[in-house]
Amino acid sequence: MDRIRGMQDIFPNESDKWLFVEGVMRNCAETLGFGYVRVPIMEFTDLFCRSVGDLSDIVQKEMYTFEDKGGRSVTLRPEFTAGVLRAFLNISKDTVLPAKFMCFGPCFRYEKPQSGRYREFFQFDAEIFGGNSVAADAELIFLAKSIFKELGIFDLDLQINAVGCPECRAGYRDILFSYFEANADNFCDICSERLVKNPLRIFDCKNKICKKICEDAPHTIEHVCPNCKKDFEQFKLYLNVADVKYSVNSRMVRGLDYYTKLVFEFVTRVQGSDLTVCGGGRYDGLSEKFGAPNFSATGFGIGVERVISVMESLNFKFPIFNKRDLFVVSVDDFSTEAVKLVIKLRAGGISADFDLVGRNVKSQMRFADKMGYNFTIVLGPEEILNNKVEARRMSDGAIFTLNLDENSVDSFYEILNHGGL
Ligand SMILES: [Zn+2]
Ligand SMILES: [Zn+2]
Structure with a gap:
């Protein structure tokens, strides 16, 4: 029988690598006080529409959505954050804050399968709820760093950016809109739509002409409010004291609609090309979209397939679990x-x-x-x-x-x- 396209079978020897990577991630997270949570693979479709965003590629094209036997629209999770936040909100009243959670498991996106990219893919995910200060964002960076160290991935560029809060984002959006509007005729079809709905997303476009227009676009950090600036400086201070190197990438906005204030990515190089191995940021305010009180929240995801392929390219010596004495x-x-x-x-x-x-x-x-x-x-x-x-x-x-x-x-x-x- 055929296997569904974009899915993988992972057999002994190969699965040893997975167990090792998963174990390292869990150990590092436990050392930093993160508790392991398990959330369902499936959620109501509405959860992702509200969080990931109706207009995102994920919701519009990539979700595995179907009706269950009760006629409810359900979706295989395309990412962890929305489900973990939903789970947290159900117990938030009885939870001492901040809550540091980690989880691990498969996510699903109906994308074009290509080398190293699957429709079922595994993610390690860490989230901090109720961590108002940017110390929480720094804590996530410390976790990611310790994981990559254990996995032997040292050639890493941590890129950070301030993307603005509800106070200042609208202002920046207007400035950006005016700049982009002047170039509106040259955008690709997708970006023409983005221009109206969310001009920040134009930075994600891979189209050459769109990229060229982005080069001279106004920088986010120059237009965010004093609070956002202050937070960004404080965040950098935390990284400095922990001796974590970073660079500011003012073009990085990340693909999901819910990010605010801070975003970050870890990028490594494999055979001359850049690969993002971890991405995340703050999403204060998302809980309100679920009809809950406002909780500050920040998190990241690491793609396990990608991490394993990077480790393989570095000839990492994976331990063998299947020992056969x-x-x-x-x-x-x-x-x-x-x-x-x-x-x-x-x-x-x-x-x-x-x-x-x-x-x-x-x-x-x-x-x-x-x-x-x-x-x-x-x-x-x-x-x-x-x-x-x-x-x-x-x-x-x-x-x-x-x-x-x-x-x-x-x-x-x-x-x-x-x-x-
Ligand atoms: Zn702001
Ligand atoms: Zn474009």
Whole structure:
């Protein structure tokens, strides 16, 4: 049967990378006091219309939306923020603020699949609710930094920008609108629409002519209000004391409508081209669109597929979780003896396996070799009679003798430690 386009199957060996990356992200977040939350994969469609924005590409073209059997319009989450915020608002009354949350899982967007981009993709997500000060935004940067450090990604450019608050955004929008309006005839179709609805989004356009027009557009930071300026300076101070390097990118507005005040991205370079590996920002006021009181909120997402591909390009040494210490090869009628030994070794924490197919000794050995077991033990009448087995190291054929008594687990540990790998 065919797999749905843009979805992936991830098998052992490959999945070890995922488990490792996920583990690093979770550990780093726990160290910084973030609590793990799980939210549904599916939400009411309205949630994303209200948050991501009716006019965004995501809502207009990319969502997996359908009616459930009760006739309600539901959508597979295209991103985490809206769902996590909705979940938080349901418990906000009983929650000590600020609340630091992290989550991990698949998101879905109906985009054109291309190399490294899937319709089901995995995200790590961190959000802070009720953190009024830009210290909360700095905290997110510290988390992202610590994750990338553990993942061996050091060539990172942190780009930050002030995009204005409700007080000043309208003013900046007008200035921008006047500038863009003078160039209206030259925009692509999408940007002509953006000009009317949200001129800030024109900065996201990849069209050459639109990009050219953007080059001379007024800079956000020069037109935001004194409060936004002050916050931006304070944010930079936090980064400075933590020795975090950054650059101000006044063209970065990020694709989602809900961002206010501060946005940021981590960009790395792979084979000469820039790749954004983490993006986020502040979205104070979004809770009001859900009919809730205003909570300050800030967060980021990291795309796991992209991070893994960057790590692969850097030849990162991923640890192997599927360790396969030992295969017990059984002779003819001795398969139950093999099971007995395997269970004993497993109870001692050794990754031991036995034949599940009823194969002969030769093909069991071939199987063990193919699967990459570190050791094999052949168990037959002679071994049982003498209460003694030989563990054969597969890499070089070295033999270690082992007594089949109460201490066999300990002695096998010895062999693994001194003779294995
Ligand atoms: Zn402002
Ligand atoms: Zn355009």
